[in-house]
Amino acid sequence: MTDNTAAQYDVIIAGGGPGGVVMGYLLARAGRKVLLMEAYKDFNRQFRGDTLNPLAMGLLDQMGLMDEILKLPHNKVETVKAVGAGGIEAYGLTYSRMPSKFNYVMILAQPVFLDFMVAKASQYPNFHVRMQARVNSLIEENGVITGVTYKDVKGETHRLSAKLVVGADGRNSYVREAAALETITTTQTTDYVVWFKLPLETDDVADGLVAREVSDSTLFMFRRADEWQVSLTLKKGVDYKAWKARGIEVMRADVAQMVPEFAGRMQDIEWKDTALLPVELKREVKWYRDGLLLIGDAAHIMSPFGGIGINLAIRDAVIAANRLARPLEQGRPSTKILASIQKRVEWEIKLTQGIQAKLQDSAPAPDKVIGLPPIARFFLRIPVLRDLPIFLLSFGLVPVKVDTSVLRQRPTSLMPAALEG
Numbered sequence: 001m002t003d004n005t006a007a008q009y010d011v012i013i014a015g016g017g018p019g020g021v022v023m024g025y026l027l028a029r030a031g032r033k034v035l036l037m038e039a040y041k042d043f044n045r046q047f048r049g050d051t052l053n054p055l056a057m058g059l060l061d062q063m064g065l066m067d068e069i070l071k072l073p074h075n076k077v078e079t080v081k082a083v084g085a086g087g088i089e090a091y092g093l094t095y096s097r098m099p100s101k102f103n104y105v106m107i108l109a110q111p112v113f114l115d116f117m118v119a120k121a122s123q124y125p126n127f128h129v130r131m132q133a134r135v136n137s138l139i140e141e142n143g144v145i146t147g148v149t150y151k152d153v154k155g156e157t158h159r160l161s162a163k164l165v166v167g168a169d170g171r172n173s174y175v176r177e178a179a180a181l182e183t184i185t186t187t188q189t190t191d192y193v194v195w196f197k198l199p200l201e202t203d204d205v206a207d208g209l210v211a212r213e214v215s216d217s218t219l220f221m222f223r224r225a226d227e228w229q230v231s232l233t234l235k236k237g238v239d240y241k242a243w244k245a246r247g248i249e250v251m252r253a254d255v256a257q258m259v260p261e262f263a264g265r266m267q268d269i270e271w272k273d274t275a276l277l278p279v280e281l282k283r284e285v286k287w288y289r290d291g292l293l294l295i296g297d298a299a300h301i302m303s304p305f306g307g308i309g310i311n312l313a314i315r316d317a318v319i320a321a322n323r324l325a326r327p328l329e330q331g332r333p334s335t336k337i338l339a340s341i342q343k344r345v346e347w348e349i350k351l352t353q354g355i356q357a358k359l360q361d362s363a364p365a366p367d368k369v370i371g372l373p374p375i376a377r378f379f380l381r382i383p384v385l386r387d388l389p390i391f392l393l394s395f396g397l398v399p400v401k402v403d404t405s406v407l408r409q410r411p412t413s414l415m416p417a418a419l420e421g
């Protein structure tokens with residue numbers, strides 16, 4: 001084992017998802033010595049969601065990045081439409097009335113966003129990134145997490161130390177597990193979502209995020225700049241194994257019935273082209289230990305419905321960077337500071353998960369039409385209230401700004417390059 005403990009980082013972030021890359025960027029910009037560790041060789045992931053909502057775009061704008069992000073290939077969605085059986089529009093949720101210059105959902109392929117953020121962070125020589133570096137143990141001294149180990153591509157194990165280890169390693173977080181933190185599952189039932197991609201054709205008319213349904217599944221289609229990402233959520237009580245056993249032809253026909261334009265393209269889809277996602281909502285009782293913090297999905301797994309997971313991970317990253325940039329300059333941040341990061345948003349996470357769990361556990365059975373619960377339908381009919389659900393999805397309830405102290409460094413005022421561990 002190579003001992004790199006001399007190469008002390010201010011922070012080691014395990015996981016290059018939206019939360020990890022944004023936190024890494026901000027702390028590097030604030031002058032901290034950051035190591036971002038990503039298990040895979042690149043960010044080229046599929047089926048992870050591609051949405052940036054007004055909250056995330058507003059935060060990225062405060063970082064001065066939105067002008068460039070808008071030049072990346074993307075789509076804008078102003079209305080999320082749900083189309084019921086027979087092609088009848090069940091409801092539309094409109095972002096265009098939101099009080100923001102970013103009053104839409106941006107569909108930006110996650111790999112493009114992650115590459116962009118890492119390139120921006122890499123302008124600071126105190127930012128380091130290691131790909132194919134999967135954290136495989138936490139180093140603990142007298143109850144304090146003081147670093148991590150990982151195996152490189154050659155199979156050699158390295159030991160690295162830091163004032164703070166951040167677990168931004170997603171829904172199956174290894175860091176969370178290794179820290180032995182307590183997890184609560186808030187859903188009683190598991191939903192199953194089947195994902196696949198289809199080629200985009202030049203005459204495709206649908207503009208972005210559309211939901212459609214047949215009797216036992218609901219389809220969501222997300223238009224990326226160069227392909228469609230399609231998800232099928234199986235309705236309550238539909239058993240995945242039995243559903244799959246009906247054969248790929250039945251699945252192809254279901255999709256063709258929901259989106260006739262896809263009929264031809266579905267002929268090339270086999271089961272091996274699909275990915276299965278079990279959806280359960282979870283959160284940690286404590287997001288921290290001495291020397292360790294969890295953010296994003298590692299701390300709270302939201303439902304993919306509503307498209308807020310990426311945005312909440314980015315928000316966690318901003319709150320954490322705001323509160324940690326200065327303390328990390330002095331030494332190891334206290335657990336009081338780490339606790340304050342959780343406290344800032346936890347009540348809203350609980351509330352949101354409560355609503356999502358209710359919707360998931362009471363989602364329509366196969367014989368029911370595409371569904372919003374009656375209370376949501378009621379809201380949508382009343383002008384003053386109709387925008388409330390979209391407002392909550394757009395901004396959440398916790399107002400967050402990027403601290404000016406975090407933004408003080410520009411790539412032109414760079415620190416001397418830090419030693420790579």
Ligand SMILES: Cc1cc2nc3c(=O)[nH]c(=O)nc-3n(C[C@H](O)[C@H](O)[C@H](O)COP(=O)(O)OP(=O)(O)OC[C@H]3O[C@@H](n4cnc5c(N)ncnc54)[C@H](O)[C@@H]3O)c2cc1C
Binds near residue numbers: 040307
């Ligand atoms: C199928 C699907 C569809 C979704 N759709 C949407 C959507 O439309 N909109 C939305 O907002 N959210 C959506 N979500 C949720 C969203 O993807 C997550 O909430 C968001 O990506 C969480 O970001 P994160 O940074 O916390 O973690 P992640 O994005 O999960 O990133 C974690 C990273 O850590 C890396 N990693 C894992 N283990 C280790 C380790 N031991 N060492 C080093 N690195 C490690 C992983 O490779 C990964 O790159 C969807 C999720 C899924 C699964």
